[in-house]
Amino acid sequence: MDVLEAIRQRRSVRKFDPSHRMSEAEIGQLMDHVILSPTAFNIQNWRFIAVRDPELRAEIRKAAWGQSQVTDASLLLVFCMDLKSWEKSPERYWVNAPAHVSDSMVREIQHFYRDDDMLQRDEGMRSCGMAAQTAMLAAKAMGYESCPMDGFDFKRVGHLINLPPDHRICMMLCIGKPLAAAHPRAGQLELADVFMQDGFPERDD
Template sequence: MDVFEAITSRRSVRHFDPTHRMSDSEIDTLMQHVLLSPTAFNIQNWRFVAVQDSELRSEIRKAAWDQAQITEASLLLVFCLDLKSWAKAPERYWRNAPDDVASAMVREILHFYRDDEALQRDEGMRSCGMAAQTAMLAARAMGYDSCPMDGFDFKRVGHLINLPPDHRICMMLCVGKTLQGAHPRSGQLALADVFMRDGFTEREC
């Protein structure tokens, strides 16, 4: 499946085959591709929790208003962000670069993120969003469907997965074999309604 087909055929599916489980090899393939997602300054500030314990999944389902895909999907991923990844041995993000480049980038990282908690959070959300899109398209290319989710109690799920204090949850993603496809697209806006050249006009403002 090429990338354009993956994009056009990706839909948010909520009914998965509860008997199907992805193999460890498939999960590894999926996640190795997710790791290729971009992050600013290459700080790789996403963290991924694959929830595989059935009792834990059931508890998360309770925290997600009993949405069935939580327990029926083959894979449940919690996309988290490490707010302080920029300060945790940042030289490792540039270990393969020339020494002068690595030193300059580490200085820039520390200067850019220090003392700006809003930026740290925003950057993590951007990184997780791009990683989630990579995961959805990679899953589709592997013959799976997915469902991105923010309909859950973030605080409760954080407690259940033992989220560290300097981390936040961005979203969850269910991946699995479809039992029932998505409804037809409900109303995509026309390109002209959302795409502008060189800025907004008075009409858009």
């Protein structure tokens, strides 16, 4: 599927065929594309948990206030961020670059993120957001639908997946075969309402 067509057709679907599961090859294909998503300084600070165990899925569904897509989707991914990826052997992110480039980038990474907890979290949110969009478009191109989620108890899900102390959850993503089409778009703002040239309009006050 053409990427522009995938963007046009992608919708959030909540009713999935619970009898369908993606093959290992399909999951591998999906994730091989997801990890091509961009990250600042190439720190690759996303971490992805595929929840396969039915009992664990059932517990996560409870933490998501009973939303059926958590257990019925073919694949449930929890998108997490490693807040300290910037200091965990950062030279590995530039292992294929010339030595002088690698050395420079490692210094920049450490200078940029050190002592700035808010920036570390914000960077993780940006990275996971881009990875999730990649996953949704890749899933659509593969013939699947998806549903991004933040309607769940983050603390409870973190406990269930044994989230490390220096990690945070960004969101979950359900992917699978739909049982019903998405509802019509509820209301799309006009492009002119959200797209401006060179800044926001001058304010009278």
